[in-house]
Amino acid sequence: MSLMKPDMQMDVSFYKVEEIRHLTDETFSLKLPRARFAFKAGQHISLGIVGGNQSREYSIYSGENDENLELLIKEVDNGYFTPRLRKLKAGSMVEVHGPFGKFGMEPELAANGKFVFIASGTGIAPFRSIVHTYPGIDYRIIHGVRYSKEAYDREEYANDRYTLCTSRDKGGDYNGRLTGYLKTCKFDPETHFDLCGNSNMIFDALEILKDKGFERDQIHCEVYF
Amino acid sequence: MNIADSERVSSVLEGMGYERTDNEEDATLLGILACSVRQKPIDKVYNKIAQWNRWKNKRNLITFVSGCLLPADKEKFLKTFDLIFPMSELGQFPDMIREYGVVTPAALKTRQPIMPKNEHIAAMWHIKPKYQSTYEAFVPIQNGCDKFCTFCAVPYTRGREVSRPSSEILDEIRHLVNQGYKSITLLGQNVNSYGLDKNGEEITFSQLLREIGEYGKSSEHEFWVYFTSPHPQDMNREVIEVIAVYDCLAKQIHLPMQSGDERVLIKMNRRHSMDKYRRIVADIRELIPQATLFTDIIVGFTGEGEPEFMNTVSAYEEFKFNMAYIAMYSPRPGAASFRWEDEVTSDDKKERLRRLSDVLKICSHEYNETLLGKTLRVLINGTDRKTGFSTGLTEGKIIVRIDRHDESLMGKIVDVKITSAANLSLSGEVV
Numbered sequence: 156m157s158l159m160k161p162d163m164q165m166d167v168s169f170y171k172v173e174e175i176r177h178l179t180d181e182t183f184s185l186k187l188p189r190a191r192f193a194f195k196a197g198q199h200i201s202l203g204i205v206g207g208n209q210s211r212e213y214s215i216y217s218g219e220n221d222e223n224l225e226l227l228i229k230e231v232d233n234g235y236f237t238p239r240l241r242k243l244k245a246g247s248m249v250e251v252h253g254p255f256g257k258f259g260m261e262p263e264l265a266a267n268g269k270f271v272f273i274a275s276g277t278g279i280a281p282f283r284s285i286v287h288t289y290p291g292i293d294y295r296i297i298h299g300v301r302y303s304k305e306a307y308d309r310e311e312y313a314n315d316r317y318t319l320c321t322s323r324d325k326g327g328d329y330n331g332r333l334t335g336y337l338k339t340c341k342f343d344p345e346t347h348f349d350l351c352g353n354s355n356m357i358f359d360a361l362e363i364l365k366d367k368g369f370e371r372d373q374i375h376c377e378v379y380f
Numbered sequence: 381m382n383i384a385d386s387e388r389v390s391s392v393l394e395g396m397g398y399e400r401t402d403n404e405e406d407a408t409l410l411g412i413l414a415c416s417v418r419q420k421p422i423d424k425v426y427n428k429i430a431q432w433n434r435w436k437n438k439r440n441l442i443t444f445v446s447g448c449l450l451p452a453d454k455e456k457f458l459k460t461f462d463l464i465f466p467m468s469e470l471g472q473f474p475d476m477i478r479e480y481g482v483v484t485p486a487a488l489k490t491r492q493p494i495m496p497k498n499e500h501i502a503a504m505w506h507i508k509p510k511y512q513s514t515y516e517a518f519v520p521i522q523n524g525c526d527k528f529c530t531f532c533a534v535p536y537t538r539g540r541e542v543s544r545p546s547s548e549i550l551d552e553i554r555h556l557v558n559q560g561y562k563s564i565t566l567l568g569q570n571v572n573s574y575g576l577d578k579n580g581e582e583i584t585f586s587q588l589l590r591e592i593g594e595y596g597k598s599s600e601h602e603f604w605v606y607f608t609s610p611h612p613q614d615m616n617r618e619v620i621e622v623i624a625v626y627d628c629l630a631k632q633i634h635l636p637m638q639s640g641d642e643r644v645l646i647k648m649n650r651r652h653s654m655d656k657y658r659r660i661v662a663d664i665r666e667l668i669p670q671a672t673l674f675t676d677i678i679v680g681f682t683g684e685g686e687p688e689f690m691n692t693v694s695a696y697e698e699f700k701f702n703m704a705y706i707a708m709y710s711p712r713p714g715a716a717s718f719r720w721e722d723e724v725t726s727d728d729k730k731e732r733l734r735r736l737s738d739v740l741k742i743c744s745h746e747y748n749e750t751l752l753g754k755t756l757r758v759l760i761n762g763t764d765r766k767t768g769f770s771t772g773l774t775e776g777k778i779i780v781r782i783d784r785h786d787e788s789l790m791g792k793i794v795d796v797k798i799t800s801a802a803n804l805s806l807s808g809e810v811v
Contacts (some may be wrong), residue, residue, distance in 0.1 A: 169440045171439070201528075201535075210536065212528055212716075248438065248439060248440070252540065253526075255528070256526075256651075257613075257651075308465045318768070354646045354647045354683075357646055358642065358643045358646055361642070361646075371653050371655045372655075377647065378647070378649050380530050380647070380648050380649060380716045380717075
């Protein structure tokens with residue numbers, strides 16, 4: 156006879172935080188063990204704090220084969236959830252569900268295509284995952300931020316592949332919004348564009364690219380909300 | 381004896397892929413092979429489980445006890461340990477662990493994505509429904525949502541997308557058809573994402589429809605199969621092609637648009653463009669031109685100004701929906717947009733609802749007029765409250781009022797010649 160408590164369940168979605176890496180005063184990354192998790196670069200997960208009742212979605216910041224599962228998070232002023240995330244320590248338990256979404260890279264395309272990744276703020280997360288996963292990929296990142304300190308892990312990208320657009324200081328490669336820079340760019344007609352960040356940037360960038368003659372099918376979007 | 385028992389338990393655990401640790405604080409599975417010959421060892425077990433249960437508040441842990449247990453202790457351990465079993469059942473220990481939702485470390489080394497088991501849903505699907513109608517039935521095929529539209533809390537309330545086994549769905553449909561059911565609706569929060577969560581181990585939505593279609597072709601019954609609610613992201617031409625081939629797959633498509641404005645769609649996180657939606661509608665018009673098109677629209681979403689709303693009106697006029705379920709935006713606790721300002725006033729929302737409803741009536745009336753004089757198959761399913769005459773639905777789900785009340789027609793598909801067309805309905809005579 157086996158006696159089991161039917162209401163007890165171990166949740167395989169629980170993860171222990173291994174490290175919190177502070178990138179700026181507001182932005183940090185959470186490193187979790189990756190062992191259980193399989194995903195495609197570009198996908199996102201739903202993150203909760205064990206014992207809490209809320210969750211938020213975050214793009215996966217690490218590559219498919221990286222040792223850890225890493226998420227890039229910016230604390231929202233007067234927010235409910237991200238200030239609590241920022242207080243987590245190594246050993247804290249979080250709940251992860253996913254992965255979700257179809258934003259990302261087809262492996263066959265990664266080998267032969269030309270890509271421009273356009274990101275605002277922490278929207279660079281899925282692109283770092285893609286670049287980590289496909290080290291030979293022909294890419295260019297246009298990263299729009301307010302301050303140059305928000306060029307998260309910039310040193311991981313080759314200088315000629317990463318353009319920082321800063322709207323509030325002069326520390327970037329371009330001073331102004333990324334949409335202003337985008338208007339000045341010329342791209343190969345076969346380029347694929349991936350956009351990630353706030354909805355206003357995505358919409359404006361979409362319009363600019365359509366005006367440049369690119370088809371909607373060449374442009375893929377992941378909105379942060 | 382405990383040592384010998386422990387050696388066997390270790391064997392089983394290693395076979396499951398567990399690795400032994402000397403540090404209890406690092407373990408995710410902790411167990412005791414108890415000895416009841418004296419009270420002191422049992423007291424130690426009580427102390428130990430009290431400590432482990434405190435750890436459970438902070439970390440993931442399963443506990444078990446086996447070995448030599450007195451009945452009185454067994455009853456108490458039932459309340460404190462996760463698993464308790466006699467050594468004679470050691471062979472079933474892996475199943476007991478799996479029933480707790482634990483995928484063992486051996487399985488973790490595969491590259492397969494791991495999704496939590498959703499046993500409640502599977503159990504729910506196994507419950508035989510008490511159908512409320514003798515001719516209309518709803519068959520759930522999928523549960524949950526992974527789309528995270530910003531206006532919607534369903535991903536958080538219903539959980540992840542899970543598809544029901546196709547064999548169960550087909551069995552239920554065959555049973556319903558044999559019982560004389562005429563209208564069957566396949567249900568799911570993302571009904572056309574069916575099968576995508578199974579990583580190739582289940583058929584796709586279009587394949588499921590084909591299986592249903594083949595059954596319909598071979599059966600001697602007339603019935604119509606519908607589906608709701610699909611997501612444009614996962615809609616493809618193949619689904620429409622299959623619907624075109626089989627008579628039993630109803631020529632009525634419900635395709636939620638939510639907004640006709642690109643900017644609002646992006647803010648809603650709908651993950652499809654108007655170009656994609658347009659292509660789907662073009663496929664429908666090309667492959668099943670006789671199909672009616674229904675949609676869902678939200679007016680007054682955050683960020684929808686007058687220009688954005690007019691894009692929805694234009695899209696409505698472009699696609700000429702036969703019916704729309706138009707909702708005024710209402711922030712839902714739990715949905716991402718709940719954290720945003722609900723800036724469109726209530727009056728503006730009501731005004732937009734009224735304006736779009738007027739457009740709906742015009743488009744619907746134009747279509748209904750094209751059916752004048754035609755004889756259509758109509759499933760009689762109700763009674764008009766004003767006239768007391770019988771009413772029904774065409775295959776395309778247009779309401780038809782017939783010229784009399786006839787209880788004997790309830791639940792039957794009959795020929796009706798259309799004699800007049802109103803905004804949202806038709807009238808006719810049974811032929």
